[in-house]
Amino acid sequence: MTTSSPASSSDSHAFGLLDERIRRWIWREGWTALRDAQERAIPALIEADRDVIVAAATAAGKTEAAFFPILTHLLRQEPDIGSVLYISPLKALINDQWARLTGLCESLDIPVVAWHGDVAASRKHRFIKDAKGVLLITPESLEALFVRRGTAMPGLMSKLRYVVVDELHAFIGAERGKQLQSLLHRLECATGRRLPRVGLSATLGDMGLAAQFLRPRDGKSVEIIHAASGGHELKVLIKGYVEKPSRVEIEPGLEHPQAEDLVPGSTLDVAAHLYKALRGTNNLVFPNSRRQVEVYADLLRRYCERNDAPNEFWAHHGSLSREFREDAEQALKEGTRPATAICTTTLELGIDIGAVKSIAQIGPPPSVASLRQRLGRSGRRQGEPAILRGYCIEPELGPKSGLSDCLREGLVQSIAMVRLLIRGWFEPSRVGGLHGSTLIQQILSIIAERGGATAGELWAMLVKDGPFEGLGRDDFVLLLRHMGEKQLLTQDGSGLLLHGELGEKLVNHYAFYAAFASDEEFRLLCEGRTLGSLPVSHPLLPDQHIIFAGRRWRVMDVDSEKKVIVVTPDKGGAPPTFDGGGAIVHDVVRQEMRAVLREMDAVPFVDQGAAALLAEARDFYRRANLDTVQLFQRGNEAVLLTWRGDWVNDGLAVLLASIGLTATNEGICLTVPGATTDRLLDALAEIAGMTDLDPVVILVDAKNIVREKWDWAMPEEMLRKSFASLHLDLAEAHRMADALSTITFSPCSS
Known part of the structure; x- marks a missing residue:
């Protein structure tokens, strides 16, 4: 809320729609006006009759934009108040929203329950006993509810009126997002009706794609509220x-x-x-x-x-x-x-x-x-x-x-990204993809929820009517058979699919509920106190020194079975070797990087050191004639400047690999060791002539494609299809090869 908003509560139509108790709470808080997002969201959400996305800047009041009308709707049902499910990507965000909503909801006599691994079981049981009010939950905890209380879910969710997904952009395109889509569909199957879905986000590049993610197959029905920004300097x-x-x-x-x-x-x-x-x-x-x-x-x-x-x-x-x-x-x-x-x-x-x-x-x-x-x-x-x-x-x-x-x-990438930010551009959500790994998890989860399921029921819920619509029936049958071979599934005499020996073991483990892969981690202990955790991929040995939580520690003992590292405070220390993965760079960013290098004008937001480095880069770009040269020889390797994003570059790399050339994606370029420029041009022409881009064939020799949690349980051919759909843009790489195959080779001048 802000005192500088143009409309005061006294002349706001949306404000008048809210329950009187919520209006009194707003007055008591000293708020004099509704934000743009709130003005527009209240009439859209108050009747619980549609899906809505609220996109607004951070601190623009998205939470209130959703909950003022939602709580008003719940209060209309008194004394039989229903429930609303708030789904968040982070436990910390749930804790934060619990504190934020509790003050308002206490004044309305509406319970607010946080549900994740750090919340006491007694608090969760209150919601189980009387499923009303606001339930704040992560996708993983919602998955656990389905697995552990499957038969109770229809009753538990019978009064559900809304589902709110916070930080919507954090889910789109990821395995966790496909899991969320499946869980939302299963909620509607459990309740037997369409539930209004509300997406909240500060960052959504393509609103149409976001709507399609929130309501697969019917994205056009989603009402989109793109709130005005504050226009800060x-x-x-x-x-x-x-x-x-x-x-x-x-x-x-x-x-x-x-x-x-x-x-x-x-x-x-x-x-x-x-x-x-x-x-x-x-x-x-x-x-x-x-x-x-x-x-x-x-x-x-x-x-x-x-x-x-x-x-x-x-x-x-x-x-x-x-x-x-x-x-x-x-x-x-x-x-x-x-x-x-x-x-x-x-x-x-x-x-x-x-x-x-x-x-x-x-x-x-x-x-x-x-x-x-x-x-x-x-x-x-x-x-x-x-x-x-x-x-x-x-x-x-x-x-x-x-x-x-x-x-x-x-440096050039940083400059390009800031320029795009200033222009108001940011990456659209990447949707689509088979997400075969998450499909396997959902098959196992539904079988746990229902105590068994037929192949037809799984097909209908997950593929025919569910979020995995890109999969063919033959591939689905092949997947079920393969899961049987892996002992994840077994079938009884009536045709009912049940968990196999390995499947039962994995589903009963706490790590099952997450759809994404994660390293096993060692807990760090100091005098019995847990400091946090480190990935097991980089184990530590006694007497090594590390920095953790911004402080210095010496390793006293490592227990591999219990996955515990015992440390003591120390004056020395070296940073632990655990890093995040490299980010995927978009086409538009790389094209803007080329524009930065082409220009001669000074960049107004860099210091003297950055300006000198940029001048070096621009000088090299001109001397090497890179405005026209895209292909040149460097020692024993051919270098191809694509100026394209990583999905396209990686796609071209695997296409080259399929015809015998090993290429490495180095960002703005591909390098092909042991190849001449003539050989690479011939290869590009051969790729341009391809009429079949079937990833099953193209990735036949690829070894490093097991990336997601359940990839190991997929049939090989389906694994290649799933990998290509998530990590490559083969069609655009094919078009680029066609365009590049006609370029004239000229030597790099530097």
């Missing part, structure tokens, strides 16, 4: 650095090295500027991995220690314990002391941490959409600008430097 500065070695690399015999001696000198430069720029205020800093979160959190904490100042810097990522994460969130929210969180995407979504002064991004952001979401945290106070600081570290160039380094790819 945006201040941007991108700083550029040249990579420097660590002190221990410069002085190999250094005795008793400190944490500052172990990290690159350029990292110390970034940390020093962050400390100078951010101290005394509230901010969010986004490195691109958990490992870097720990590095910067520790360095910044050490600055505070050396200056005898209270710590202002907190680590926040998904592997930390709830206690550590909540400490960081509380420090930001309470507003009584300066606090900056060094974080991953855990603070990108809508957890209420109050207003922050600025956002810092280290390296290129994962996407323009992600950058937009992050920046929505800043500039939320009236009259304050949103502030973005970018930090780009580029390698020192030498005779053997690669194309990416010479073109300063990280």
